[in-house]
Amino acid sequence: MRSFSFSPATSSKHIIFTGNLVNMSKTILITGATSGFGKAIAEKFAQGGYTVCICGRRQERLDALKASLEQEYGVKVITLAFDIRDRKQVEDAMNSLKEQVTYLDILVNNAGLASGLATIDEGNIDDWEIMIDTNLKGLLYMTRQIAPMMRSQAKGHIFNIGSTAGKLVYKNGNVYCATKFAVDALNQAMRIDLLPYGIKVTEINPGMAETEFSLVRFKGDEERAKNTYAGINALQANDIADIAWFCANLPAHVCINDLTVTCLTQATSVYAIKEAERVKPVN
Ligand code: NDP
Ligand code: 8X3
Numbered sequence: 001m002r003s004f005s006f007s008p009a010t011s012s013k014h015i016i017f018t019g020n021l022v023n024m025s026k027t028i029l030i031t032g033a034t035s036g037f038g039k040a041i042a043e044k045f046a047q048g049g050y051t052v053c054i055c056g057r058r059q060e061r062l063d064a065l066k067a068s069l070e071q072e073y074g075v076k077v078i079t080l081a082f083d084i085r086d087r088k089q090v091e092d093a094m095n096s097l098k099e100q101v102t103y104l105d106i107l108v109n110n111a112g113l114a115s116g117l118a119t120i121d122e123g124n125i126d127d128w129e130i131m132i133d134t135n136l137k138g139l140l141y142m143t144r145q146i147a148p149m150m151r152s153q154a155k156g157h158i159f160n161i162g163s164t165a166g167k168l169v170y171k172n173g174n175v176y177c178a179t180k181f182a183v184d185a186l187n188q189a190m191r192i193d194l195l196p197y198g199i200k201v202t203e204i205n206p207g208m209a210e211t212e213f214s215l216v217r218f219k220g221d222e223e224r225a226k227n228t229y230a231g232i233n234a235l236q237a238n239d240i241a242d243i244a245w246f247c248a249n250l251p252a253h254v255c256i257n258d259l260t261v262t263c264l265t266q267a268t269s270v271y272a273i274k275e276a277e278r279v280k281p282v283n
Pocket of ligand 2: 162163164165173206207208209213269
């Protein structure tokens with residue numbers, strides 16, 4: 001039998017159904033939704049009936065995703081185009097969001113990148129600043145805007161996309177790894193600080209995944225980006241979306257704090273083998 005209840009802390013738009021329609025009218029905000037994990041998470045949660053707020057700098061991609069999600073799943077999609085490195089742009093975008101949405105179930109702090117791959121003595125300082133400003137400061141700007149909203153709801157779920165690079169440093173990864181170690185620290189800090197308010201905090205730490213990540217890291221060098229995954233049955237963006245969906249749909253009293261996921265042939269950010277090196281099952 002299907003039952004439903006109204007949440008007192010919300011507008012009439014926010015109706016929580018139990019039973020088969022459990023996700024109807026819930027709202028998710030995803031940074032970095034124009035590509036890769038963020039886009040796949042937007043698709044997964046739209047399919048699940050969520051109102052989806054998608055962010056990124058590329059307006060044309062946001063518009064295309066909005067059109068396809070609305071057409072495919074009949075859900076409401078809000079687009080917010082801004083540069084997450086710019087504090088004022090983040091504040092303006094979140095103020096505009098708060099005029100459109102009175103209750104937020106999930107924030108996914110996903111926007112991020114690696115820029116370059118070099119030893120510490122040869123690294124490009126502009127690359128370092130881009131990574132720190134995006135992966136670290138951008139995540140903080142977003143969280144500072146949304147955590148008070150969730151605190152007043154006494155409910156919510158923040159996902160932080162970390163990395164295996166935030167668990168173990170690899171050669172030439174220095175500053176990118178440092179930003180992801182910082183995400184790991186902030187994830188722990190958020191969990192502690194938001195504990196009294198019933199807000200879940202979950203860090204998903206993927207290993208190598210085939211998205212636009214390497215294309216961005218190698219500044220548009222398609223050959224080099226493709227070679228990163230040659231001979232590896234790497235994670236795909238949909239794998240991360242499925243995991244986020246799983247974490248978001250656990251019972252209310254259960255929170256996954258920290259989850260590391262790699263493809264079958266990767267153990268850590270340092271230890272990985274090619275698919276051809278793997279001993280194949282006997283049947
Ligand atoms: P993609 O390059 O496919 O996606 C990155 C997203 O971040 C894009 O939507 C991009 O949007 C957004 N973004 C980047 N810079 C900014 C900015 N300044 N302002 C706003 N949005 C920005 O990569 P992934 O999907 O792989 O990466 C997503 C997250 O996953 C990152 O944090 C990454 O570090 C992490 N990760 C990736 C792994 C991988 O192997 N792929 C493994 C582990 C973690 P736009 O350009 O439109 O602004
Ligand atoms: C992205 C995965 O191994 O390129 O965080 O750092 S890796």
